[in-house]
Amino acid sequence: MSVTLKDVAALAGVSRSAVSRTFTEGASVSAKTRSKVEKAARELGYSPNALASSLTTGRTKLIGLISNNFHNPIFLEVFDQFTRALQERGLRPLIVNLTDETEPANSVRMLRQYSVDAAIVASSTLPPSFAKAFHDAGVPVVHTFGRSATSPEVHVVGIDNVECGRMAARELLARGYRRVGYLGGPEDATSALDRYRGFMEELADHPDIEVSHCFAGAYSFEAGRAEMLRLLANTPSEAYFCGDDILSVGALSALADHGLKPGQDIGIIGLNDMEMSRWESVNLTTIHQPIKQIITSSVDLVVEMLKEPQRYPEARIFPCRVIERGTLRPRP
Amino acid sequence: MSVTLKDVAALAGVSRSAVSRTFTEGASVSAKTRSKVEKAARELGYSPNALASSLTTGRTKLIGLISNNFHNPIFLEVFDQFTRALQERGLRPLIVNLTDETEPANSVRMLRQYSVDAAIVASSTLPPSFAKAFHDAGVPVVHTFGRSATSPEVHVVGIDNVECGRMAARELLARGYRRVGYLGGPEDATSALDRYRGFMEELADHPDIEVSHCFAGAYSFEAGRAEMLRLLANTPSEAYFCGDDILSVGALSALADHGLKPGQDIGIIGLNDMEMSRWESVNLTTIHQPIKQIITSSVDLVVEMLKEPQRYPEARIFPCRVIERGTLRPRP
């Protein structure tokens, strides 16, 4: 069926070692042998079996990519960036779709069976312990969009969610809103909790401001919409920090139902700055998260870990900034 | 480092074969041996190396998933469904992000190096020859969302795009539009061409109807918006069949710029029925493509091919239907 080392060796009239060496970087082969082998390989359409070689080299170039954000459009960008960045470095993404699972055991076992060289946990909702499980099983891991910590147990690349909460609070204050609310993601998501904490901490210094908060059932359009509809049925705040752009878009849809104009009647500020937020029909004021840099950095870090598996855990935190669009009233 | 068959065998006091057998379905092991082995495996935290075993069994359970639709939100759903469906059947998706590449050679070589058991080309834009390249290289392949054909060279699962074009044309006619247009995806995309053909063929029987057409640069919001802005700068038609929901959403955004109400001032019908089309703020009349069934069927077909690699190529074409929402005027 498929053509192997042995076939090429036979045709080229050399040993199997010679063939192996012409296909491995920096091995010792004479120009003559190399050309004989290359000719034979071309004739037979040979390409080395990466999996077989991984047996002896201990490297598969397979990278596990684990996520659970399949209902947030931001994931399109995340996923595009990740797969490209990995490919550019000669690595191969092996996907794990977590869906509703929150226990790492299955993913860990599976990725170990496939001998991935490293794993990337791409999720802002999973706790540090999730990524830690990979580390404990001997799989080098980077938690992208993970909870930032001063002394992380595993590599974390992302943003400071607490600081983002503060930033959102400051922004609402600066625009003169007096009754503000937090509409966060699911209550068990670390990012939702951290953003909540920052938001509340910042406002704790302003006892004159009325603060409310609630958590949506998911980071999704539907959840954001449902939650905002619920809020509008009672007495809503003047402005909301929605813990994610997709929640914001859902909330905007709820406002539209009630004939309310975002920015004028009720303020909304999101977080992420996904592509859709720039659409004219959405035009969402939001906190920009530097997705591209975060992902590039994550993949760079993975590459570093391949060279140095015991590398000391590190947190790479990127700054965010407010992007002014149309869903908050202007600063005075 | 990692614990192997040999370690378990040593601890359990049996041969390596015995250990291998307890971990392979349907092999002959006594209950006593099995329990000894399982105990030892548990103590050592052993799990078999899937890649090593693939060497002898010839099966990796790795499935190449190749796509280039990373800017269309529909891909979120496609990707979610695919990864889940594969996982449920014990298969592992190995991703190839084609980005701008249109030549199969690289992907084929790469997936062969990793000995994938099969490949799924998930793209409505790539020509049949792309998938054919996998077939020719001995990799079983399914082209999902591929061009339907009466005698396909490879397995195709999807919809009849020509018929969808017809359906769109009929729908516009039924609503009394007299000047209609096709706003398609990129001109080199098979789906854009097929939908165009069906649309035109159907209208060829109606010489009194004025027809126009154009192709957007990509299946993306921006491309749809730009194209519709261009159309609005001249004399637009009364209604458009946009060759994809994301083009439609872009087009709707352009209409909004001009203060035009979809459904009232200009009609829009899309294709796909992605989640976003249901959003109240979008509320797009569209042709529903049964994504979930298509993907389930594709994965089922992959499973069949694993059993029977030489299976005769088959086209599985699913019917579409119009979903009535708010962007076409009602039928009289």
Added chain:
DNA sequence: TACAAACTTGCAACCGGTTGCAATCGGCAA
């Protein structure tokens, strides 16, 4: 109790490569 059939088990070869080691080769200076 004896014997055949049915199960279990370990040995050894193999899957497709890699790599340490020792032998061989080629080139150059003496």
Added chain:
DNA sequence: TTGCCGATTGCAACCGGTTGCAAGTTTGTA
């Protein structure tokens, strides 16, 4: 021509499993 040294090459063992085969063990039946 000889001797020496570094570059090249093949052998053989190994990576972590699987599997055909033959020997050994049970089990069932007469």
